[in-house]
Amino acid sequence: xxxxxxxxxxxxxxxxxxxxxxxxxxxxxYAEGSHVGVAEGRRYGSLLGAKIGSEIGFYLGFALTxxxxxxxxxxxxxxxxxxxxxxxxxxxxxxxxxxxxxxxxQEDLEKxxxxxxxxxx
Numbered sequence: 001x002x003x004x005x006x007x008x009x010x011x012x013x014x015x016x017x018x019x020x021x022x023x024x025x026x027x028x029x030y031a032e033g034s035h036v037g038v039a040e041g042r043r044y045g046s047l048l049g050a051k052i053g054s055e056i057g058f059y060l061g062f063a064l065t066x067x068x069x070x071x072x073x074x075x076x077x078x079x080x081x082x083x084x085x086x087x088x089x090x091x092x093x094x095x096x097x098x099x100x101x102x103x104x105x106q107e108d109l110e111k112x113x114x115x116x117x118x119x120x121x
Contacts, residue, residue, distance in 0.1 A: 049100070052109065056092055059116050063088045088115045 067085045070078050091112050096102040 045100070053097070056095060056097075056109075056112065059088065059112060060092045062116070063092070084115070084118055088112070091115055 063085045067082060067089070070082050070085070091108070095108055095112065096105065099105075102108075
């Protein structure tokens with residue numbers, strides 16, 4: 001009877017090996033995937049942050065340059081442009097560069113884009 005039990009235990013080990021290896025493989029794959037996912041997320045976040053920073057920097061440079069160029073002009077049409085540029089500059093200065101968890105980041109970015117594309121009247 002002891003040999004029958006030993007044979008049954010060996011048979012169970014063989015049958016259960018596939019399930020055990022499947023579980024171990026899943027755990028290893030999950031750990032590796034999590035690690036790779038975090039690294040990929042960081043790279044993507046850095047790239048996206050750099051693009052947004054570059055875009056905002058372009059808008060600010062554009063607004064400051066035109067603000068300086070229009071300072072010498074005093075007619076009403078140029079005063080309206082200067083006010084629009086001042087508004088754009090204020091929006092950019094209030095933009096939360098260092099807070100990626102800011103819940104209205106995309107909304108504020110869209111407002112800045114809209115202000116930049118505002119037609120001259």
